[in-house]
Amino acid sequence: xxxxxxxxxxxxxxxxxxxxxxxxxxxxxxxxxxxxxxxxxxxxxxxxxxxxxxxxxxxxxxxxxxxxxxxxxxxxxxxxxxxxxxxxxxxxxxxxxxxxxxxxxxxxxxxxxxxxxxxxxxxxxxxxxxxxxxxxxxxxxxxxxxxxxxxxxxxxxxxxxxxxxxxxxxxxxxxxxxxxxxxxxxxxxxxxxxxxxxxxxxxxxxxxxxxxxxxxxxxxxxxxxxxxxxxxxxxxxxxxxxxxxxxxxxxxxxxxxxxxxxxxxxxxxxxxxxxxxxxxxxxxxxxxxxxxxxxxxxxxxxxxxxxxxxxxxxxxxxxxxxxxxxxxxxxxxxxxxxxxxxxxxxxxxxxxxxxxxxx
Amino acid sequence: xxxxxxxxxxxxxxxxxxxxxxxxxxxxxxxxxxxxxxxxxxxxxxxxxxxxxxxxxxxxxxxxxxxxxxxxxxxxxxxxxxxxxxxxxxxxxxxxxxxxxxxxxxxxxxxxxxxxxxxxxxxxxxxxxxxxxxxxxxxxxxxxxxxxxxxxxxxxxxxxxxxxxxxxxxxxxxxxxxxxxxxxxxxxxxxxxxxxxxxxxxxxxxxxxxxxxxxxxxxxxxxxxxxxxxxxxxxxxxxxxxxxxxxxxxxxxxxxxxxxxxxxxxxxxxxxxxxxxxxxxxxxxxxxxxxxxxxxxxxxxxxxxxxxxxxxxxxxxxxxxxxxxxxxxxxxxxxxxxxxxxxxxxxxxxxxxxxxxxxxxxxxxxxxxxxxxxxxxxxxxxxxxxxxxxxxxxxxxxxxxxxxxxxxxxxxxxxxxxxxxxxxxxxxxxxxxxxxxxxxxxxxxxxxxxxxxxxxxxxxxxxxxxxxxxxxxxxxxxxxxxxxxxxxxxxxxxxxxxxxxxxxxxxxxxxxxxxxxxxxxxxxxxxxxxxxxxxxxxxxxxxxxxxxxxxxxxxxxxxxxxxxxxxxxxxxxxxxxxxxxxxxxxxxxxxxxxxxxxxxxxxxxxxxxxxxx
Numbered sequence: 001x002x003x004x005x006x007x008x009x010x011x012x013x014x015x016x017x018x019x020x021x022x023x024x025x026x027x028x029x030x031x032x033x034x035x036x037x038x039x040x041x042x043x044x045x046x047x048x049x050x051x052x053x054x055x056x057x058x059x060x061x062x063x064x065x066x067x068x069x070x071x072x073x074x075x076x077x078x079x080x081x082x083x084x085x086x087x088x089x090x091x092x093x094x095x096x097x098x099x100x101x102x103x104x105x106x107x108x109x110x111x112x113x114x115x116x117x118x119x120x121x122x123x124x125x126x127x128x129x130x131x132x133x134x135x136x137x138x139x140x141x142x143x144x145x146x147x148x149x150x151x152x153x154x155x156x157x158x159x160x161x162x163x164x165x166x167x168x169x170x171x172x173x174x175x176x177x178x179x180x181x182x183x184x185x186x187x188x189x190x191x192x193x194x195x196x197x198x199x200x201x202x203x204x205x206x207x208x209x210x211x212x213x214x215x216x217x218x219x220x221x222x223x224x225x226x227x228x229x230x231x232x233x234x235x236x237x238x239x240x241x242x243x244x245x246x247x248x249x250x251x252x253x254x255x256x257x258x259x260x261x262x263x264x265x266x267x268x269x270x271x272x273x274x275x276x277x278x279x280x281x282x283x284x285x286x287x288x289x290x291x292x293x294x295x296x297x298x299x300x301x302x303x304x305x306x307x308x309x310x311x312x313x314x315x316x317x318x319x320x321x322x323x324x325x326x327x328x329x330x331x332x333x334x335x336x337x338x339x340x341x342x343x344x345x346x347x348x349x350x351x352x353x354x355x356x357x358x359x
Numbered sequence: 360x361x362x363x364x365x366x367x368x369x370x371x372x373x374x375x376x377x378x379x380x381x382x383x384x385x386x387x388x389x390x391x392x393x394x395x396x397x398x399x400x401x402x403x404x405x406x407x408x409x410x411x412x413x414x415x416x417x418x419x420x421x422x423x424x425x426x427x428x429x430x431x432x433x434x435x436x437x438x439x440x441x442x443x444x445x446x447x448x449x450x451x452x453x454x455x456x457x458x459x460x461x462x463x464x465x466x467x468x469x470x471x472x473x474x475x476x477x478x479x480x481x482x483x484x485x486x487x488x489x490x491x492x493x494x495x496x497x498x499x500x501x502x503x504x505x506x507x508x509x510x511x512x513x514x515x516x517x518x519x520x521x522x523x524x525x526x527x528x529x530x531x532x533x534x535x536x537x538x539x540x541x542x543x544x545x546x547x548x549x550x551x552x553x554x555x556x557x558x559x560x561x562x563x564x565x566x567x568x569x570x571x572x573x574x575x576x577x578x579x580x581x582x583x584x585x586x587x588x589x590x591x592x593x594x595x596x597x598x599x600x601x602x603x604x605x606x607x608x609x610x611x612x613x614x615x616x617x618x619x620x621x622x623x624x625x626x627x628x629x630x631x632x633x634x635x636x637x638x639x640x641x642x643x644x645x646x647x648x649x650x651x652x653x654x655x656x657x658x659x660x661x662x663x664x665x666x667x668x669x670x671x672x673x674x675x676x677x678x679x680x681x682x683x684x685x686x687x688x689x690x691x692x693x694x695x696x697x698x699x700x701x702x703x704x705x706x707x708x709x710x711x712x713x714x715x716x717x718x719x720x721x722x723x724x725x726x727x728x729x730x731x732x733x734x735x736x737x738x739x740x741x742x743x744x745x746x747x748x749x750x751x752x753x754x755x756x757x758x759x760x761x762x763x764x765x766x767x768x769x770x771x772x773x774x775x776x777x778x779x780x781x782x783x784x785x786x787x788x789x790x791x792x793x794x795x796x797x798x799x800x801x802x803x804x805x806x807x808x809x810x811x812x813x814x815x816x817x818x819x820x821x822x823x824x825x826x827x828x829x830x831x832x833x834x835x836x837x838x839x840x841x842x843x844x845x846x847x848x849x850x851x852x853x854x855x856x857x858x859x860x861x862x863x864x865x866x867x868x869x870x871x872x873x874x875x876x877x878x879x880x881x882x883x884x885x886x887x888x889x890x891x892x893x894x895x896x897x898x899x900x901x902x903x904x905x906x907x908x909x910x911x912x913x914x915x916x917x918x919x920x921x922x923x924x925x926x927x928x929x930x931x932x933x934x935x936x937x938x939x940x941x942x943x944x945x946x947x948x949x950x951x952x953x954x955x956x957x958x959x960x961x962x963x964x965x966x967x968x969x970x971x972x
Contacts, residue, residue, distance in 0.1 A: 206579070206580055209579035209580060210579075211578050211579045211580040211581070212578075212715050212717075213578040213580065213581060213711075213712060213715050214578075214580040238580050240580075240581070240582075240585065241711075241715075242585070242708055242711045242712055242715075243585055243588075243708060245582070245585070245876045245877070246876070246877075246964070247580055247581075247582045247585075247876060247964060248580065248964060249878070249964065336717040336718060337718075338717070338718045338720040338721045338724070339573060339576045339577045339716075339721050339724070340573055340576075340720070340721060340724035340725075340728075341720040341721075341723070341724055342720060342723030342724050342726075342727055343724070343727060345485075345488075345489075346488075346727035346728070346730050346731045347484075347485065347488035347489075347566070347731050349569050349573075349724065349727060349728055349731070350484075350488070350562070350565045350566050350569045350731065351480070351481050351484055351485060353565070353568070353569045353572070354445060354446060354447070354480065354484075354565055354841055355446040355447070355473065355477040355480065355481070356447070357447060357468070357470060357473055357839075
């Protein structure tokens, strides 16, 4: 008895579902629907959050209280946040929602190596609904939990995602920006965990030069979190969208990588084995395969995208999966001025250039 | 090479080795005698930046061959300084040290002077662009005329008694006069050829550089090779010699003559055998003779050295390729260049970049600039065949014929020795012969010249061991010479990379221009001569001084190409891009630093060859 109002499979989602599942879930659904490789998973809807919040705060005291906090009063914010987070983390989920999440979780396709359906490792990721969640400053404030196993742990981490809405940073940000607390909601993505050989980000427009004719792939060993957090200098490859040629390669010395923590749920920072440090973590076919996916994603959206990806063992050997795609915001927000304008006569361009004192 | 000062911690000016710091190569202390006084470095030259013109002169210059620096620079400088009046640059100065040609451009920096020159330049260059096709047609007619004239030059035989006709027709001039006149005519025609060569050169490359800079601004990550692919012609004359060999190979197979073409065959023996093969053999020989003029006047080098002979002079070169093509055709392979596909690919690339431009104004400018490039490119790509190949191989043949005269009169031990004399010295040797024929005495040259030539031959060998620094003198603050940038592809980045390499002294890296992208590792095969192309094995990396169309067949076997000479538009670069293999060209010294059998990594993106052993 699963209700699409509380949880929904990623494959059923589209960009337009952002209000009901948050941006990350809607984006992953859109990618999957476009035929792009996305790990299987489901979303816990914003309605599920509202439903659960209502159960533990029937009078709406929490939004009222937070909404009245002065943005500059750090200690009041800290105190209120601790209180709200404790409330959310300490309250069990409504029974219907708990059962749904458990059923969805146990229906996830597990990796071949872990046939135990009750222990499929997943990533639990918050999926914000706010319009400006595309901006890095806000998106970075929500949490993602990796290598979560077992239904109980999953529901526990869903609550932690919700609680992250009430981190000091999030609340301070909302108070500074004047974001209303009423109707605040968050979706959560539960997705089969990939155990990547390597992972990273790619930009369908060069982040350095703004060049729209290339895709820049950054990659490092292990989980992509090491690249996203800036803890390692990744390998960097520039691929021409037009010719498919790899026009630039910079192989970095990759000293550390994020790996599954063998002793506890989650991720740990490890040293990369010396023989792997200075070798590129992608071969040319993989770079071209990634660039090809990047091109399809940006064509699908019609605007340059920043994409998180991983290469992991799947049923058919190694496979590229996409973990997130966001519209590029830095270069796209700049005013475009022409590099050159047509001249009266075509060769005037050359006469002008050769008459310049310095280039 | 060590820089003269530290890398500028205390405000010390950064500098490459100074010209005055270069020491003579042991065993070649007499090198100065080979070149005219105006090619020597002067004390004041220490204050100027110079770079080694490895693109045109990758080897030490034999005394006569220095004319391929002297005359081109008289022509190109006249063109830029006096004819078209380029606003920001005058001409090129050259110096020779230890047999190597270093050059520098004289810039114009005074804004008022730039403005004064720009007014003249705009009018004159504008006239050429506006009338390009008509003027280029005229150029082709003029260059064809020059080729006819050089081909018609004869070397007087100096018989014991003058021909009766000279008396009976009262010609009034004896044969010895024509020794000098005809020799001078060779030099004069060579000079005119170079004036023609440079006539459209800067305007042609200027169009390319402007388009390249636009693309680089609009698409900062675009490679020069990709820009070149949007511009490059497909039906380029330089491909014709190789295409004709493919046609001859196909004809041989169709006519059942394939068996005559065996590995290492002797061309004369094959031609003789074909003459006995009835109608099919006769038909093939007729087809062969029909393409020899002009297509076999292609040079096995790039026309800057006397030993860059033509296919017609050394049929072993085209026959080595023919033999391979015959084998490929027999095996059912298609040798045709997929020109339709190449054209479609060029148009697709241009259309996609155009579509990626941010504004309609950019698209309008893009169309204009690409349009001018394609207007001027037939000249840029084809002039080499007429000038450096057809004309120049004929020119050297004529000089060699004068060498034969000198050898026949005992002045030289052998005809080829003429190339170890400056052209000014050849004048004297010819005068010696003219005088002896007139007086009935003996020429005095043998005693005087033979020891000099023997010494120079030794010196030239010794000079080969020298690794010339890529640059000399102070590191310039800004390099903004359009000639240097356009013709040699040298930018401030190039200079910085030379400087850092000079400072670090990395023995394992050879740097050049990345001409075709991709990275591969493999075993190097160093070939100095096109006659050795039979040695190459499948999957090896070719390391050669320069490639010309006669090297074409090699590209089917190798997985990367490295050359001493050449830019992005050089033959090796164009062919490598067509085959989709990495290439690094213009390294200046790859054939010297890399040995056959070494493992190397060729990075066609960065233009670096790394020796892995």
